[in-house]
Amino acid sequence: MDIPIWVSIPFEVNVAEIEISFQEPLIELQSDEIMRAKFKDGKYNIWKTNHVATKYPLLWNKAQFYVIAFPTSYLVEAGFNRVSQILSKARNRFDIVKRGDLRLSLTSLEPNIKKLVEKHQPQGSH
Numbered sequence: 001m002d003i004p005i006w007v008s009i010p011f012e013v014n015v016a017e018i019e020i021s022f023q024e025p026l027i028e029l030q031s032d033e034i035m036r037a038k039f040k041d042g043k044y045n046i047w048k049t050n051h052v053a054t055k056y057p058l059l060w061n062k063a064q065f066y067v068i069a070f071p072t073s074y075l076v077e078a079g080f081n082r083v084s085q086i087l088s089k090a091r092n093r094f095d096i097v098k099r100g101d102l103r104l105s106l107t108s109l110e111p112n113i114k115k116l117v118e119k120h121q122p123q124g125s126h
Contacts, residue, residue, distance in 0.1 A: 028055075
C-alpha cells in the first residue's frame with residue numbers, strides 16, 4: 001500500500017509533486033497556521049479532527065483510508081503501557097481480556113454512576 005506523501009507530512013511536501021486535484025486544498029492546509037502548529041507539536045493528528053474533514057473534504061476523503069487503516073504509534077504504546085501496568089499490579093494471575101481491565105483502561109467513556117445506582121436492585125431477603 002503506497003501512502004501519499006502529503007498524508008504523512010502535509011506541511012513539508014512540495015505541492016507541485018502531487019496530483020493536481022489535491023494541490024489547491026493542500027495549499028490552503030499548508031497556510032493554516034493553527035493546524036501547522038498542532039502538527040509540529042507531534043502529539044496531534046490533524047487527520048482525526050472534524051476541522052480537517054469539514055474544511056478540506058477532498059483531502060480528508062483520500063486521507064481517511066490511510067489514517068483509519070493504521071493506528072498511531074501513540075495508541076499502540078498507550079495500549080502496551082496499560083497492559084504492563086495491569087499485569088504489574090499483581091494481577092498476572094487473572095485473564096485481563098475476560099475481566100475487561102484493558103478495555104476499561106483504554107476507553108475514554110465515563111460511566112454514568114448515578115444512572116447505574118438507580119438501576120441497581122439490591123438482593124432480596126429469602
